[in-house]
Amino acid sequence: MQHWMVDREAIALPSWQEAIPNAILLRRDQLAAISSEEPGIFWCRLRHGEIVGAIFPRKALSAGQLLVVLADEPNELVVSEALASGASGCCNTHSAPEVLRQVALVVENGGLWIGQSLLRQLVGSTSRLLGMRLPARSSEDCLALLSERESQVARLVAGGASNKEIAAQLSITERTVKAHLSAVFEKLGLRDRLQLSLKINGMSI
C-alpha cells in the first residue's frame, strides 16, 4: 500500500521515515498534481491552529484512499474535526515509529485510530456531557419482539454485514443466520435485509 506524507513544508520527521521508509513526501500544493487513484494512506501534518477541512477536502480522496492526521497540537476539537473531515485516524505528529506503524495497520484494515490520551479526552467529554441517551429509537420497539440471537443477527444486518460475515462473527453456520433472519422477517413483517436495515436504523416505518 502506498503512503504519502503531506506537509506544508515537505519536512519529514525522522520518526516518520523510520516508521514508513518508502513513503512519498509531498508539499500541500503538490497534492492537486497527484490525481492518482492508487489506494493508499495520506498522512497529513496539521500545524498549530490549522484544520483538516481547509487543506484536505474530503472529495480529494478516491475510493481506497485513506487519510490520517498528524497533529502538532492534538486535542478534542482537532480530532473531532479530523474525523468529521473523513480522516481515519488522528495522532500526535511526534508519535514514535512503532505507534505510526500500529496506526497504519489499524487504518489499512478499515479501522479508526485515535491516540490514547485523545481517546480518553473524547470518552471523558462524552461521558460528562452524555447524561442520558438521546435517541429513543424505534429500533428498540421492534428489537424487543425478537429473541436474543435474532436481535444480534438483526443488528449486524443493519450494520451492512453479509450472512457469511455474520456467521463468522457469531461462530455459527450461514444456514443458521438465514434461519434467524427468516424468523426476523416473519416477526417484523419485512421482505428482506434492506428493509430490516431501514427499520433498525429508524429510516422507515
Add this chain to the structure above:
Amino acid sequence: MQHWMVDREAIALPSWQEAIPNAILLRRDQLAAISSEEPGIFWCRLRHGEIVGAIFPRKALSAGQLLVVLADEPNELVVSEALASGASGCCNTHSAPEVLRQVALVVENGGLWIGQSLLRQLVGSTSRLLGMRLPARSSEDCLALLSERESQVARLVAGGASNKEIAAQLSITERTVKAHLSAVFEKLGLRDRLQLSLKINGMSI
C-alpha cells in the same frame, strides 16, 4: 504475558481460544482467589445489562495488570462505563480471533482499544454535542459523484426498493438497473445495495 478470561459462567468462546490459546479461564467468583501480582490482561465478559464497575472494581488490578471488556451488547454507555472503570479496551464478545489479537497487541503496548463501530458512535455523539456534523457526505457529497440516472437508482435503492420495482418505476429494464447499480458501487467503493443504503442514509462510512 499472562491472559485471564473472566466470565460469569466460565464459558470460553472458540474465538477466544483461537486468539489466545494459553489463557486461563476463570469464573468471576474465582477472581478474588487470584491474588497474583503477575502482570497480564484480564478479559472480562459483560453480559446483557451488566456494568464493569459492579463486577470488576478497579482496585482489583495491580500495577501491570490490564483490563479489557468483552461486551455482549456493546454501545456508547458500556464503553464509557468500561473506560471509566479502568478498562484499557472494549470490544464485542464475538469479535474474530484476529481482532482479539489486535486488541491484545494494542493494550499490551499501553494503548486503548475501542472497536471501530463503537468509536464511530463515540465520535459521533461527541461531534453532535460539540455542534459538528459527522456525516458531511451523507447524501449530497456521494450523490454528486454519480450521474443523474445513477443517482435516481441509488436513491430508490436507499428507500428499500428491489431492482424490479426500480425498473418499473423508471420504465427501464431490470438489466439496466443492475448496470447503473454496478456503476454506483464502483464509484463509491461499495459492495452491495445494503451498504449503499447505509451510505445514502448517512448511517455509516
Add this chain to the structure above:
DNA sequence: CAGTGAACTGTACTTTGGTGCAATTGCTTG
C-alpha cells in the same frame, strides 16, 4: 467529422439471499 460519455439492453454466468422441510440439542415450565 471523430471522439467521448451517458443511457440502455442482451446473453450468460456466479454468488448471495431467502424459504420449505426436517431433525437434534438443551433449557424451561406446567
Add this chain to the structure above:
DNA sequence: CAAGCAATTGCACCAAAGTACAGTTCACTG
C-alpha cells in the same frame, strides 16, 4: 416427565443480486 421454545444445522430449491462481455443509440464537444 412432557411440552414447548430457542438455537442450531443439513439438504434442496428458487429468486434476486451482481458481474463479464458485448453491443446500440444519442447528445455534446473539440
